[in-house]
Amino acid sequence: MRSHDQRATTPVTSTRAAYPSRGRLFSIAGAIALSAALGACSVSYPISGGTDEITTGSVDASRPAAAPKDAVVSSPLAPPPGAAAPQTSQARPVAYAPAAQKPVEDPAITPSDWAYARGALSLAMGADAVNASVPWANPDTGAYGSFSATASATSDNGATCRAFAASHSGGGREQRLEGTACRTAAGYWEAVALKATASRTL
Incomplete structure (x- = not known):
């Protein structure tokens, strides 16, 4: 059994230095909240003095989303190059109407x-x-x-x-x-x- 003097001289190791202080954590949280509020921004903040970075960002809501490549956004005013325009049917003049079929011959009974x-x-x-x-x-x-x-x-x-x-x-x-x-x-x-x-x- 250790004596009272030996227990008193045992060094006490603190784990507080291994983690960031509470004030430092509040600073990091405030920076992240500010980045989310500004929008379309990127903020890098070092943690514990290392080289790791936290990158945050948001999508600009005022910019319209791009339409898919195969989406039709407007009706074409003319056919695409190389394509023939649709032909509309027109009424044929009466002069081109087929002639009425005549009987083979009139009856020859006299x-x-x-x-x-x-x-x-x-x-x-x-x-x-x-x-x-x-x-x-x-x-x-x-x-x-x-x-x-x-x-x-x-x-x-x-x-x-x-x-x-x-x-x-x-x-x-x-x-x-x-x-x-x-x-x-x-x-x-x-x-x-x-x-x-x-x-x-x-």
């Missing part, structure tokens, strides 16, 4: 042919079957042809009508025809519409 063809038309329209062909011929002109109903009879505004197909050969050509016939008050069928759909030279 009034003389109708004197023989009308009977065949009435028989074909009165038949119950569809596509039943009824032929006719004109001995005076040598023309000939046929009629056949292509649909059942329908009632239109009180009139009974039926669509038909026909053929006509005469005058060196052959025609394919189609039309509509309606039954008159007298009871026979009369063609009310007729047009040529095809024609060829014999």
Whole structure:
């Protein structure tokens, strides 16, 4: 056991010198607060006399952030170099409008042919079957042809009508025809519409 004199002579080591004083720490904290308040500034302050530095700073709020490179900030007034400007459609003048398609040819059935063809038309329209062909011929002109109903009879505004197909050969050509016939008050069928759909030279 140590004596009282030995304990009294034992040196006492203080750790206070190893750390900065309280006043020095307050000075460092004040410098950091001042740097944050000023903004866009950098303050370096040595600690414990060494070479280490504390760098602080802030972003200037008054400066706008830069837009990304791919962000569109305004609409272009002209196409980029090398690009063609969009073409706007313009109304074409009437002179360039496509011509209306004309029928192949007008029906070549003459009034003389109708004197023989009308009977065949009435028989074909009165038949119950569809596509039943009824032929006719004109001995005076040598023309000939046929009629056949292509649909059942329908009632239109009180009139009974039926669509038909026909053929006509005469005058060196052959025609394919189609039309509509309606039954008159007298009871026979009369063609009310007729047009040529095809024609060829014999």
